[in-house]
Amino acid sequence: MKNVPFSKEQIVKIAEKFPTPFHIYDEKAIRENAKRLNKAFSIFEGFKEYFAVKACPNYHLMKLLKEEGFGSDASSLAELILSEKAGITGEDIMFSSNNTPIEEFAKAKELGAIINLDDITHIKYLEDGLGLPELLSFRFNPGPLKGGNAIIGKPEDAKYGLTKKQLFEAYAEIKKKGVKRFGLHTMVASNELHYKYFVDTAKMLFEIAVELKKELDIDLDFINIGGGIGIPYKPDQKEVDVEKVAEGIRLEFDELICKNGLKHPKLYMECGRMVTGPFGYLVTQAIHKKEIYKNYIGVDACMANLMRPALYGAYHHITVLGKENKLRDRIYDVVGSLCENNDKFAIDRELPEIENGDFIVIHDAGAHGHAMGFNYNGKLRSAELLLKEDGSVKLIRRAETLDDYFATQIFE
Numbered sequence: 001m002k003n004v005p006f007s008k009e010q011i012v013k014i015a016e017k018f019p020t021p022f023h024i025y026d027e028k029a030i031r032e033n034a035k036r037l038n039k040a041f042s043i044f045e046g047f048k049e050y051f052a053v054k055a056c057p058n059y060h061l062m063k064l065l066k067e068e069g070f071g072s073d074a075s076s077l078a079e080l081i082l083s084e085k086a087g088i089t090g091e092d093i094m095f096s097s098n099n100t101p102i103e104e105f106a107k108a109k110e111l112g113a114i115i116n117l118d119d120i121t122h123i124k125y126l127e128d129g130l131g132l133p134e135l136l137s138f139r140f141n142p143g144p145l146k147g148g149n150a151i152i153g154k155p156e157d158a159k160y161g162l163t164k165k166q167l168f169e170a171y172a173e174i175k176k177k178g179v180k181r182f183g184l185h186t187m188v189a190s191n192e193l194h195y196k197y198f199v200d201t202a203k204m205l206f207e208i209a210v211e212l213k214k215e216l217d218i219d220l221d222f223i224n225i226g227g228g229i230g231i232p233y234k235p236d237q238k239e240v241d242v243e244k245v246a247e248g249i250r251l252e253f254d255e256l257i258c259k260n261g262l263k264h265p266k267l268y269m270e271c272g273r274m275v276t277g278p279f280g281y282l283v284t285q286a287i288h289k290k291e292i293y294k295n296y297i298g299v300d301a302c303m304a305n306l307m308r309p310a311l312y313g314a315y316h317h318i319t320v321l322g323k324e325n326k327l328r329d330r331i332y333d334v335v336g337s338l339c340e341n342n343d344k345f346a347i348d349r350e351l352p353e354i355e356n357g358d359f360i361v362i363h364d365a366g367a368h369g370h371a372m373g374f375n376y377n378g379k380l381r382s383a384e385l386l387l388k389e390d391g392s393v394k395l396i397r398r399a400e401t402l403d404d405y406f407a408t409q410i411f412e
Contacts, residue, residue: 008321021301034068046266055272055367062086073270137183187226199248280366302336326352
């Protein structure tokens with residue numbers, strides 16, 4: 001069973017002002033989680049978490065996370081600008097993108113962001129367009145050296161990053177061209193729940209750091225082990241023990257970095273899902289019941305509000321407010337209204353009996369939820385709310401309107 005940080009009575013009152021569907025985020029839980037992550041990795045001097053903006057690109061949440069010491073991991077012009085508006089600039093921004101237009105590199109350079117290149121050809125592209133900065137980083141794709149997972153796929157099938165051979169050629173080239181500081185990055189899994197995966201990823205990067213020192217006399221300024229820490233979407237799953245992750249990485253750091261006499265690179269991460277995911281909820285209402293070959297509950301949300309179940313077949317737990325302790329003796333598909341048969345939040349899910357008007361909470365929607373919304377069928381993206389630590393609720397993004405939807409149409 002999963003709990004929610006609000007009661008049915010609270011949601012009824014909130015819905016009077018902000019109609020369903022809406023996303024609501026738990027400020028207290030997000031802050032506590034951020035503090036826990038920072039504390040776990042405080043054993044590394046200079047550690048920094050760069051929040052993956054793509055997971056939940058909301059100004060207010062980014063401001064909140066900045067207050068907790070987080071930077072931002074941006075991958076587009078919009079995410080760079082959002083970071084800037086939230087007061088995050090300079091090397092508190094990690095700009096990691098792919099197939100990148102020069103305009104985005106220009107904004108990253110203007111902000112003083114760390115530029116993390118995805119391809120060896122981007123060295124010349126950046127040099128010709130803007131000149132090379134003092135600090136450059138590269139994304140390493142280990143190919144068959146490291147397994148991926150279901151969401152991100154096999155590294156050798158991924159479009160991201162440099163091969164190991166290219167990586168060493170790239171560092172040699174930029175050193176020759178006058179770059180003074182160097183970073184290393186990888187990202188090879190998403191929503192991974194086994195702590196050892198992250199320890200092994202760090203070990204792989206530390207081994208490359210040792211080789212870079214021996215072959216090119218390069219000391220890395222930082223090593224960014226990426227993100228990908230998963231969350232327990234299903235009630236029987238366990239969250240990743242971040243303390244155990246940090247301790248495991250520290251052992252590898254001591255063995256490979258310290259014992260080989262390397263200058264100590266700073267350790268960075270770029271988690272998104274585990275930072276906000278468990279603490280965001282999609283609240284919707286049942287509006288129709290349909291009984292044909294299966295039993296359906298139609299809700300006023302759809303894929304425009306949460307795409308993961310349709311895109312990945314992802315499980316999101318569901319709570320029917322006020323019926324938490326009722327017997328789950330009904331089998332339902334919980335569906336939206338799009339003209340797509342995969343517009344479903346749950347398939348053959350055991351739930352208590354649902355009546356029209358019931359408030360339904362879809363859990364773990366705080367990352368890759370609202371952010372992945374779209375306007376197919378002319379559906380509008382919902383509002384985002386912040387449940388404050390004092391129990392009050394703040395609107396942090398208004399719901400889209402039909403005027404918004406038609407604003408780019410030319411009616412003539």
